[in-house]
Amino acid sequence: MPGDERLLTEGVTQGLTAAEVAERVAEGRTNEVPSRVSRGTWEIVRANVFTRINAIFGVLAVIIFSTGYVIDGLFAGLIVANSVVGIVQELRAKRTLDRLVIVGQVRPTVRRDGVSRELPPGEVVVDDVVEVGAGDQIVVDGAVLAAEALEVDESLLTGESDPVLKQPGEEVRSGSFVVAGSGAYQATKVGRDSYAVRLAEEAGRFTLVDSELRGGIDKILRVVTYVLVPAGALSIYNQLSGSQALPDALRGMVAALVPMVPEGLILLTSVAFAVGVVRLGRRQCLVNELPAIEGLARVDVVCADKTGTLTENAMRLAEVRPLGEPGAAPEIVLAALAAADPRPNASLLAIAEPGPPAPGWVAESVTPFSSARKWSGASFGEHGDWVLGAPDVLLNAGSAERAEAERIGAQGLRVLLLGRAGQAVDAPGAPGEVTPVALVVLEQKIRDDARETLDYFAEQGVAVKVISGDNAVSVGAVARTLALPGADAPVDARTLPEDPEQLAGELEGASVFGRVTPAQKRAMVAALQSRGHTVAMTGDGVNDVLALKDADVGVAMGAGSPATRSVAQIVLLDNAFATLPYVVGEGRRVIGNIERVASLFLTKTVYSVLLALIVGVPGLIGYDAVPYPFLPRHVTIVGWFTIGLPAFVLSLAPNNDRARGGFVGRVLRTAVPAGIVIAAASFTAYVLVHSGGDSGGTEQVQASTTALITVMALALWVLGVIARPYTWWKAGLVAAMVLISGLMFVVPLSRRLFLLDPGNGGYTLTALACAAAGVVLIELGRWLGNRLGQDRREPR
Numbered sequence: 001m002p003g004d005e006r007l008l009t010e011g012v013t014q015g016l017t018a019a020e021v022a023e024r025v026a027e028g029r030t031n032e033v034p035s036r037v038s039r040g041t042w043e044i045v046r047a048n049v050f051t052r053i054n055a056i057f058g059v060l061a062v063i064i065f066s067t068g069y070v071i072d073g074l075f076a077g078l079i080v081a082n083s084v085v086g087i088v089q090e091l092r093a094k095r096t097l098d099r100l101v102i103v104g105q106v107r108p109t110v111r112r113d114g115v116s117r118e119l120p121p122g123e124v125v126v127d128d129v130v131e132v133g134a135g136d137q138i139v140v141d142g143a144v145l146a147a148e149a150l151e152v153d154e155s156l157l158t159g160e161s162d163p164v165l166k167q168p169g170e171e172v173r174s175g176s177f178v179v180a181g182s183g184a185y186q187a188t189k190v191g192r193d194s195y196a197v198r199l200a201e202e203a204g205r206f207t208l209v210d211s212e213l214r215g216g217i218d219k220i221l222r223v224v225t226y227v228l229v230p231a232g233a234l235s236i237y238n239q240l241s242g243s244q245a246l247p248d249a250l251r252g253m254v255a256a257l258v259p260m261v262p263e264g265l266i267l268l269t270s271v272a273f274a275v276g277v278v279r280l281g282r283r284q285c286l287v288n289e290l291p292a293i294e295g296l297a298r299v300d301v302v303c304a305d306k307t308g309t310l311t312e313n314a315m316r317l318a319e320v321r322p323l324g325e326p327g328a329a330p331e332i333v334l335a336a337l338a339a340a341d342p343r344p345n346a347s348l349l350a351i352a353e354p355g356p357p358a359p360g361w362v363a364e365s366v367t368p369f370s371s372a373r374k375w376s377g378a379s380f381g382e383h384g385d386w387v388l389g390a391p392d393v394l395l396n397a398g399s400a401e402r403a404e405a406e407r408i409g410a411q412g413l414r415v416l417l418l419g420r421a422g423q424a425v426d427a428p429g430a431p432g433e434v435t436p437v438a439l440v441v442l443e444q445k446i447r448d449d450a451r452e453t454l455d456y457f458a459e460q461g462v463a464v465k466v467i468s469g470d471n472a473v474s475v476g477a478v479a480r481t482l483a484l485p486g487a488d489a490p491v492d493a494r495t496l497p498e499d500p501e502q503l504a505g506e507l508e509g510a511s512v513f514g515r516v517t518p519a520q521k522r523a524m525v526a527a528l529q530s531r532g533h534t535v536a537m538t539g540d541g542v543n544d545v546l547a548l549k550d551a552d553v554g555v556a557m558g559a560g561s562p563a564t565r566s567v568a569q570i571v572l573l574d575n576a577f578a579t580l581p582y583v584v585g586e587g588r589r590v591i592g593n594i595e596r597v598a599s600l601f602l603t604k605t606v607y608s609v610l611l612a613l614i615v616g617v618p619g620l621i622g623y624d625a626v627p628y629p630f631l632p633r634h635v636t637i638v639g640w641f642t643i644g645l646p647a648f649v650l651s652l653a654p655n656n657d658r659a660r661g662g663f664v665g666r667v668l669r670t671a672v673p674a675g676i677v678i679a680a681a682s683f684t685a686y687v688l689v690h691s692g693g694d695s696g697g698t699e700q701v702q703a704s705t706t707a708l709i710t711v712m713a714l715a716l717w718v719l720g721v722i723a724r725p726y727t728w729w730k731a732g733l734v735a736a737m738v739l740i741s742g743l744m745f746v747v748p749l750s751r752r753l754f755l756l757d758p759g760n761g762g763y764t765l766t767a768l769a770c771a772a773a774g775v776v777l778i779e780l781g782r783w784l785g786n787r788l789g790q791d792r793r794e795p796r
Contacts, residue, residue, distance in 0.1 A: 678715065
């Protein structure tokens with residue numbers, strides 16, 4: 001059972017045996033939890049097959065097949081097409097996500113049979129001994145067995161920002177992370193019993209990124225649903241209450257209802273996101289939450305940490321400069337500090353690598369480095385109390401040593417101070433008065449792709465704020481080499497106001513900030529958001545976790561701490577800052593193309609609903625009902641060549657347009673006027689040539705053909721409008737659709753199959769005249785819509 005005496009003593013060094021692990025696996029006491037990223041294959045199939053739209057089309061297809069006019073049921077192919085395309089794309093995205101999740105997942109260090117090794121989190125079992133150090137995430141609930149200055153941040157669970165010092169016997173909970181020190185804990189609750197999983201299921205901690213695109217489409221579909229009910233009911237009444245034969249009435253009813261449903265809009269939105277996941281996956285970019293692709297495309301401020309983002313994680317010891325303090329050689333002390341720290345950070349590892357072997361000093365107390373303290377240290381009894389950290393934190397402002405450190409840091413180098421502490425490093429008020437002994441100079445290599453990435457954001461009007469825990473002068477020096485605007489005036493974050501409004505004002509006017517604490521990073525993100533900015537935060541260290549979580553989009557480096565990867569929406573597994581422009585580009589492709597697609601589908605919905613109302617209202621108030629102009633086969637070919645095929649191409653095509661707000665307004669400003677014009681023009685053409693004769697005769701077929709020519713001509717014009725500005729492939733797409741549509745009225749086989757008869761020249765001229773008038777009105781409506789958008793100062 002958890003917590004037995006053997007595990008609390010021997011278990012600290014040995015952990016579980018293989019037999020004990022097998023026993024717990026057989027009992028199902030493992031850490032298997034459902035992924036929040038990817039759903040199962042059956043869920044994907046079910047979600048794409050059993051949809052409301054498929055159900056509607058299925059019922060209408062059964063009605064049509066019952067009349068014996070099988071070809072009028074061609075629209076039923078949309079059920080198969082929608083489902084197959086959606087399933088294939090989602091399965092591709094699932095495979096990509098699952099592969100990347102395995103690469104990027106947190107892998108805790110578990111001790112078994114006396115050996116420590118990394119395991120996937122799902123293989124942790126009850127009573128396992130898990131080792132942790134700075135930056136590690138607590139993957140399951142447990143009880144602390146051993147602790148060396150172990151500090152845990154539980155703010156993601158409790159909201160309390162101050163780290164909690166943990167002692168043996170105390171509880172740690174999954175979802176928290178280690179900010180300093182090291183230790184080991186025994187797993188007591190795993191899987192669905194663990195705190196983070198219960199919190200996620202009950203309170204929805206893992207919320208999705210806000211998506212204007214997704215919210216806008218939901219809003220549009222709700223409005224469409226409200227309109228469909230009365231329009232559909234009127235169409236059914238009109239067709240079934242007239243003098244037509246029942247099969248003809250049913251065909252007219254179905255022809256009126258089918259085009260009202262924007263059947264491909266949701267499908268192509270899902271496909272666009274899924275394809276985006278696959279494309280970014282090829283660049284080793286893990287997207288934990290799909291709308292984050294869209295979110296980053298809307299970002300106008302990127303907050304970038306210096307270390308690991310603009311510079312490489314690896315550092316090199318450039319120089320140890322003694323300051324004249326007598327006593328032990330600085331190199332010996334540094335070797336002792338490195339040996340005393342059970343989980344040395346990157347700086348300490350770089351210092352220890354070229355130095356002498358550790359002197360064998362016994363550490364009486366150790367204080368590991370934390371972002372809040374900016375120093376680490378150890379007390380070695382007769383060998384003294386030593387600290388290593390930021391000179392501007394450990395030394396007084398007027399000291400010559402601090403001035404020298406700032407001079408060196410201004411060259412873009414990282415400078416640490418080695419000094420004698422005035423008291424034991426674990427005593428209250430430590431380190432006390434620090435006596436400087438040496439300056440330790442480290443070199444950081446700037447990423448080759450950093451300059452190019454910053455230039456890209458500058459060209460796109462995206463502000464970059466460099467926010468670092470390092471010395472402000474040193475951070476400014478790095479930023480200057482990258483030609484970042486504002487790098488000549490770095491700001492020491494210790495001088496920043498705490499008031500959010502004042503802080504926001506300071507952030508608007510500066511680009512480089514040093515000596516930023518984790519709490520300040522979080523406050524900076526909130527201050528920028530309060531000014532209406534969409535903020536992305538990049539980082540790789542445990543000090544970035546809170547800011548990553550609060551940002552509109554959190555971007556973590558794959559080599560960063562497990563805690564940062566667990567809270568970020570996007571993880572750059574190859575640690576390449578230069579991947580961000582590709583993520584932005586993918587978001588722009590999704591947003592811009594779905595906007596085009598939505599305009600096409602909603603234009604069809606608008607004119608279909610209006611046609612149903614125009615045809616149905618006269619019969620409702622006592623006038624002779626006019627048969628619906630089209631057969632189901634007619635609306636099918638209109639959907640194919642003016643919406644379906646071009647929409648699929650447009651949804652996957654390149655698109656570098658900047659993301660803008662006001663998605664719903666822009667779509668409706670295009671779709672509503674165009675839909676009204678198409679409905680009015682096609683009905684006018686139909687009425688001008690329709691004599692009221694037998695709906696099954698040649699004259700009725702010619703009248704339907706006339707209306708269809710008008711609809712297709714105007715729908716193709718709308719396609720051409722939406723495809724602007726033209727590139728060679730867009731012009732080719734529109735030309736191909738025009739050619740295919742024209743051939744439908746010329747080729748004898750298609751004329752027979754789709755009951756088309758353009759043989760009456762007068763009727764055809766009437767259709768073209770109505771279409772020409774409609775083109776003028778569509779262009780006028782578009783011009784007025786654009787003016788309306790400008791007058792409202794639509795955000796861009």
